[in-house]
Amino acid sequence: MPEPLAPPSDEPLAADADGEHQRVQTALAEVAADLSARAAAAGGDAQQVLEAAALMAQDPAILDDVRARLGGGANAEKATWDAYAAFRDMLTEMGGYMAERATDLDDVAQRVVAQLRGVPAPGVPASDEPFILVARDLAPADTATLDLEKTLALVTQDGGPTSHTAILARSKSLPAVVGVVGALDAMADGQLVIVDAKAGTVVLDPDDASVTAARAERETRLAAATAPITEGALADGTTVPLMANVGSAKDAPGAVALGAEGVGLFRTEFLFLGATSAPTVEEQTKAYTDVLQAFPGKKVVVRVLDAGADKPLSFLNDAHEENPALGLRGIRALRASEQILRDQLTALAAAQAATEAELYVMAPMIADREETEYFVSLGKELGLERVGAMAEVPSIAVLADQVLEVADFVSIGTNDLTQYTMAADRQLGSVSAMQDPWHPAVLRLVKMLGDAGSSAGKPVGVCGEAAADPGLAVVLVGLGVTSLSMSASAIADVRAELLTVTLDEAKARAARALAATSAAAARQAATV
Ligand code: PEP
Ligand code: MG
Numbered sequence: 001m002p003e004p005l006a007p008p009s010d011e012p013l014a015a016d017a018d019g020e021h022q023r024v025q026t027a028l029a030e031v032a033a034d035l036s037a038r039a040a041a042a043g044g045d046a047q048q049v050l051e052a053a054a055l056m057a058q059d060p061a062i063l064d065d066v067r068a069r070l071g072g073g074a075n076a077e078k079a080t081w082d083a084y085a086a087f088r089d090m091l092t093e094m095g096g097y098m099a100e101r102a103t104d105l106d107d108v109a110q111r112v113v114a115q116l117r118g119v120p121a122p123g124v125p126a127s128d129e130p131f132i133l134v135a136r137d138l139a140p141a142d143t144a145t146l147d148l149e150k151t152l153a154l155v156t157q158d159g160g161p162t163s164h165t166a167i168l169a170r171s172k173s174l175p176a177v178v179g180v181v182g183a184l185d186a187m188a189d190g191q192l193v194i195v196d197a198k199a200g201t202v203v204l205d206p207d208d209a210s211v212t213a214a215r216a217e218r219e220t221r222l223a224a225a226t227a228p229i230t231e232g233a234l235a236d237g238t239t240v241p242l243m244a245n246v247g248s249a250k251d252a253p254g255a256v257a258l259g260a261e262g263v264g265l266f267r268t269e270f271l272f273l274g275a276t277s278a279p280t281v282e283e284q285t286k287a288y289t290d291v292l293q294a295f296p297g298k299k300v301v302v303r304v305l306d307a308g309a310d311k312p313l314s315f316l317n318d319a320h321e322e323n324p325a326l327g328l329r330g331i332r333a334l335r336a337s338e339q340i341l342r343d344q345l346t347a348l349a350a351a352q353a354a355t356e357a358e359l360y361v362m363a364p365m366i367a368d369r370e371e372t373e374y375f376v377s378l379g380k381e382l383g384l385e386r387v388g389a390m391a392e393v394p395s396i397a398v399l400a401d402q403v404l405e406v407a408d409f410v411s412i413g414t415n416d417l418t419q420y421t422m423a424a425d426r427q428l429g430s431v432s433a434m435q436d437p438w439h440p441a442v443l444r445l446v447k448m449l450g451d452a453g454s455s456a457g458k459p460v461g462v463c464g465e466a467a468a469d470p471g472l473a474v475v476l477v478g479l480g481v482t483s484l485s486m487s488a489s490a491i492a493d494v495r496a497e498l499l500t501v502t503l504d505e506a507k508a509r510a511a512r513a514l515a516a517t518s519a520a521a522a523r524q525a526a527t528v
Pocket of ligand 2: 364
């Protein structure tokens with residue numbers, strides 16, 4: 001269990017401020033170099049996370065703040081620690097993606113202070129034996145560079161399903177259960193435990209039979225990861241295309257290599273998160289063409305800019321709102337700035353004309369038929385063939401029959417659909433237990449959408465994190481979902497699980513989950 005570094009003392013500065021400033025500057029550069037080296041070694045998603053951390057370590061604003069604090073009489077460690085804390089508070093205040101990155105800053109601060117102290121940075125303890133790692137939370141730099149030969153599974157006390165730890169663990173196919181309240185007190189070094197990431201449970205002191213079953217399950221999982229890449233299908237041959245979620249053209253080669261049959265969600269706002277002005281049609285055409293080119297003849301579902309709440313785009317909605325998740329976001333923000341939406345749809349039509357991919361375009365946060373009609377007619381006016389809606393607001397599920405009269409397809413965003421169904425902020429650790437797409441209330445809404453899709457003869461996919469949970473993927477198919485899109489690294493496990501059930505079995509599991517009275521009960525009813 002990794003221990004955090006003790007915080008610095010309040011002792012006043014006893015040395016020369018300029019010399020101490022120089023010492024902090026050197027420590028920052030060394031930490032940045034170490035993080036960059038870890039980034040290069042890690043590759044993939046982890047590389048981006050660690051490169052961002054290396055940049056944070058070198059942020060000139062932090063060094064300026066450290067100088068001011070040294071000038072005010074703080075010692076070097078304290079000045080550094082507090083400068084990072086102030087920066088972290090500022091990011092937390094900004095909310096959304098910025099707030100999630102705030103916890104990464106704590107790790108950078110610990111590394112710099114360790115460097116100033118001349119002690120090793122806190123990290124994963126070395127072990128000769130394979131082990132299950134239990135921690136309060138893990139720094140991205142540690143998660144990204146874990147020795148996967150030794151680390152069997154990960155349990156953290158803090159962190160929600162969208163924390164970097166969870167995302168990186170998923171991208172490494174490392175079984176992980178995050179946000180286990182009291183984990184550190186409940187477990188001791190050397191204790192035997194089973195981590196069942198599928199069921200989301202940690203079993204302490206299991207009996208021999210459970211250990212044997214868990215070992216067999218692990219073997220099956222490892223075999224699935226190396227199984228040949230085939231098209232997504234159930235045991236009876238029912239096809240279920242398995243697609244990838246991407247944020248830019250950089251993600252495309254990895255997705256293709258892992259067997260993605262297309263893209264089920266291209267989050268275009270990821271390209272422009274830092275931008276202060278709207279991207280031009282030319283810039284966008286290039287970015288979209290780059291992604292579409294990687295999937296000739298394949299389906300690529302592009303989501304138009306999803307601004308607001310957890311994805312701030314200052315050029316679309318920078319008004320301060322008390323409740324941004326319920327505010328001017330998604331299609332509402334685009335409608336309020338229609339020229340930005342027109343430019344994006346124009347760029348998408350140009351990218352479609354320039355490539356061989358089968359382009360589908362959808363809008364986020366659509367609530368009803370009127371909004372669907374608005375978006376579909378604008379998309380068609382600007383030359384797009386297949387235009388649809390994301391199902392993230394519960395009202396669209398209730399009105400699914402009406403919406404599918406006008407939309408060419410629907411894709412369910414289970415992250416937001418769960419947040420709004422359960423009234424549980426997806427960014428908030430204290431309500432993360434409510435943020436569970438296994439909840440029968442969420443599953444019943446998915447069924448309404450699946451039924452409406454099958455009556456209308458139109459596709460209904462899932463592109464939220466729920467699709468990456470193999471057990472839940474089976475249930476979603478049983479509820480009428482026709483394709484699944486997820487982080488490419490999750491595809492192998494989902495493919496293997498789908499192959500173990502027929503459509504009738506998937507429907508039976510779905511029926512049991514729908515009848516359950518809680519998320520945990522639904523998971524259990526569908527998994528046994
Ligand atoms: C979702 O809400 O499930 C979704 C896929 O969109 P995002 O996670 O980008 O909000
Ligand atoms: Mg969403």
